[in-house]
Amino acid sequence: MEAPICLVQNWKGQLTLNPEAIRILEKISQPLVVVAIVGLYRTGKSYLMNRLAGQNHGFSLGSTVQSETKGIWMWCVPHPTKPTHTLVLLDTEGLGDIEKSTMEMTSEINMPGPVCLIENSDQQLVANQKALEILSAIKQPMVVVAIVGFYRTGKSYLMNKLAGKQKGFSLGSTVQSHTKGIWVWCVPHPQKPGHTLVLLDTEGLEDVEKGDNQNDCWIFALSVLLSSTFIYNSMGAINQQAMDQLHYVTELTDLIKSKSSPEQSAVDDSANFVSFFPTFVWALRDFSLELKFNENSITPDEYLECSLALRQGTDKKTKRFNEPRLCIRKFFPERKCFVFDRPAQTKQLAKLETVPEGELNVEFVEQVAEFTSYIFSSSGVKTLSGGITVNGPRLQNLVLTYVNAIRSGELPCMENAVLTLAQIENAASVQKAIEHYEKQMNQKVQLPTETLQELLDLHRPIESEAIEVFIKNSFKDVDQKFQKELGEQLVEKRDAFIKKNMDVSSARCSDFLEDIFGPLEEEVKQGTFSKPGGYYLFLQRKQDLEKKYNQTPGKGLQAEETLKKYFESKEAMMDTLLKMDQSLTEKEKQIEGERIRAEAAEAANRELKEMQKKHELMMEEKERSYQEHVKQLTEKMQQEREELMAEQQKVIAHKLQEQERLLKEGFQNESRKLHQEIEKIKSSKAPSACTIF
Ligand SMILES: Nc1nc2c(ncn2[C@@H]2O[C@H](COP(=O)(O)OP(=O)(O)OP(=O)(O)O)[C@@H](O)[C@H]2O)c(=O)[nH]1
Ligand SMILES: [Mg+2]
Structure with missing residues (x-):
């Protein structure tokens, strides 16, 4: 079999066998190894099955959010390691496809x-x-x-x-x-x-x-x-x-x-x-x-x-x-x-x-x-x-x-009716796209992520899908009113995810800090370090614990910030320890104070750089998101333009035919009027290039 064939058709919820596929099966006398794959729609099932067939192509893959495979498809290939066997691959239509359920209803x-x-x-x-x-x-x-x-x-x-x-x-x-x-x-x-x-x-x-x-x-x-x-x-x-x-x-x-x-x-x-x-x-x-x-x-x-x-x-x-x-x-x-x-x-x-x-x-x-x-x-x-x-x-x-x-x-008015329709449906399309975005983000993103970049990398393809959902379901979006609205809502949703990512990370880091530093704080309270040489002893312990904290996985992107805040809240306590350590001279205490300040300045500097990096990332993201909107919109407008041209051609053809008949019947005046109409249609402008945001 050169290519897969549909074995069971699913047409509006009615399953029927494809006799052609049955004939193929009947001809195979070798023992069959049958591998079937099942799972949620758009999760790469067909891709994996093509790999089992040892091919890059075969079962058709979709590049959109729509479920591509329908029913059950079959591909019989020679078994790659068992020479006398046939490998039968069964690829199935994605489960839980939202589009399908609305179609079946x-x-x-x-x-x-x-x-x-x-x-x-x-x-x-x-x-x-x-x-x-x-x-x-x-x-x-x-x-x-x-x-x-x-x-x-x-x-x-x-x-x-x-x-x-x-x-x-x-x-x-x-x-x-x-x-x-x-x-x-x-x-x-x-x-x-x-x-x-x-x-x-x-x-x-x-x-x-x-x-x-x-x-x-x-x-x-x-x-x-x-x-x-x-x-x-x-x-x-x-x-x-x-x-x-x-x-x-x-x-x-x-x-x-x-x-x-x-x-x-x-x-x-x-x-x-x-x-x-x-x-x-x-x-x-x-x-x-x-x-x-x-x-x-x-x-x-x-x-x-x-x-x-x-x-x-x-x-x-x-x-x-x-x-x-x-x-x-x-x-x-x-x-x-x-x-x-x-x-x-x-x-x-x-x-x-x-x-x-x-x-x-x-x-x-x-x-x-x-x-x-x-x-x-x-x-x-x-x-x-x-x-x-x-x-x-x-x-x-x-x-x-x-x-x-x-x-x-x-x-x-015909045009008004279409515009009214478009308004109702485009508003619903924005809703549908946002729901898709939220659902996918919740499904695919594990909060907290280690970096902002990581979150944005996950956001990007889902945002494209959401735009696609909108573009597919919308029409006559005058001045891209609804696409702009979608853009704004997507930014809001994305920012909400970014904030949530930080909140989850902060909360988790605080928990870790409490677990790791809690016992040390207890010891300070008990006076373990209120003795000569206690300050450096404390510092040593603090450094060990800091290391432990840094090595703890799953803290997310607020790890450093939360740690910094934690130390800031403990500044007075550490200061007291330093001041009370009688083994240190005033000079030594002064030097230590300067070291602490220098460390804080360095941390502030790092933070500033982080902020700048974040800002740059967000600017890049804004530009990229804009380009994605424009790209998908341009494709859609191209399609709409072609549709319009085809419609115009049809109208012109009808009018030409009528014009010819009028001429034959000797109605010059009427024919001229039609000629004017045709010229008018020909010169009417196609929809202008896309301008959004
Ligand atoms: N002479 C004739 N009578 C017909 C024909 N078709 C139906 N009828 C009869 O004409 C009568 C009216 O039929 P309807 O189908 O109600 O006519 P209508 O055009 O819908 O009538 P309105 O709803 O009042 O406009 C009925 O008694 C039909 O049985 C037909 O082709 N010729
Ligand atoms: Mg009637």
Whole structure:
């Protein structure tokens, strides 16, 4: 075996055997020596196993704080000392990986049926707390499909099909509009494991009974903002009536803002819509026409595109004709159309939910199957600008931000929503990084250390990891506000460790001093040295004990300082001993006094040097830490820049395509406008280089 292979896969807590690995094992007839390694994540297990295989590479090592190995990996190599044996190395995924536990929690979607997400009561839109809580518990990436259209046109019925259920979103069987507000139903994605399919069913537009349709526009706009696939549902053909009904799309420019403060003067804000708008799917229900154009059969998509062709002319009527078409083409570059036959006999329509599939129109059943299959395979995860994928907590915040904006009379703004999200998540990322730092420091550092350098050497890689945790979990950190905050908190935490290191050391040294010098002090009290020649006798004993103290290990970096303080506190006592020693002449006592003072001066000098050294060390550390922040930030910004460029390229490609079509159709003016938009995007500046602290 050239390289290791996965033996047991661990996918979201589900263990499965890899048949390929089993086949390899089956072929080995030699006796096996099996060595397995188990332990906490990121502790060098894979590295050690590679050494057992006699290789530098093999089991993949991670260089980040994330656990690299998942499940159990196997590597069979010839036994290095037993020629007829095979050595089987089993490398396992790290235990206690925090990331894993949060990932595993995620798969729980507990929604037996739909719940109202945004209530529409008394012309007020209110986010429903219960639904928000359900959303916030789902940590998986979300594919969000919303349906919008006129009332009583079978929207809820179709959404139930997407949920794979006969019943769910409630249907009305009378002419009265049934669904109110926006309802949500989260189900496991039928084709993308680890993803959640979020279905948004909305209240029918233009219900005559409602009288006031003020919120219809908002329901339309919110559905566009929240979804990654937006289904517009209507009855019959795409005729002028259907287009007129779609006036909401032209009103989006007045309802949604992409940038909080549009810096563009020449180009309006809606030019940015295309970068975050969902895929547009038109569902035509009870469609009874033949799909033919100039005698040729056409697909539903071609039918949609034909219907979106513009008309020449400058009169009001032509303008009204062109406007919704232009908006759809400009805002929704990705478009799709599905037609559906009438599902059943008239008398069965009112109770469609209870009609067995076998009794439905065969064509309709096929069309629904084709439709659901497209939605499942083609709808992407809801993504915000900057490549930020939406999960439950993020969707929850989006709903709140948008609904609050509408309630307070502002326009929901895409950029603001992302910034709000970023603020919440970046604050949490700082917290997460600090927790990582503290946990690792407590685990890896044995206090007290012998030197400050030693403590800093341990601190450094852990600080890098903490920054990495932050960088990985944060986005759109405007002016590096949160990274600065992290920097400050890390300094605080580090200094707290430095202080603790000193405190622990001081306390320990004091204990040692008491143990070592205690008996001597006792003897002094007893008067053992209060006799001629007693002073030098005392000095001798003191020196011996000092030696003993110096040789005692584990004192930490406060050893000298504590000793000095101790002697200082005993100065008066030693002075008395010296003065009382009658065997010494005054001259000798004077000389001894000078020696003591010289020794003290020397000690003070040493202390000063120590202080300077410490200061230098801390300055170096500050610089190094700054460089680490900058390094990781620069990498992150590079990535973000690339992401942004890719997004821009995509937008430009869409706009170029539309521009070409407009030219072909003979709309020079419109084409020129698009050209301006493209130029504007091309000249928009990439995020500036990093400046922090
Ligand atoms: N003609 C026809 N009726 C349908 C179709 N699909 C569902 N229905 C029936 O139309 C009625 C309304 O269906 P719903 O799914 O509640 O319609 P809706 O668009 O959600 O209605 P509102 O929520 O009031 O906007 C029900 O009796 C359904 O059985 C369809 O494709 N064609
Ligand atoms: Mg409905």
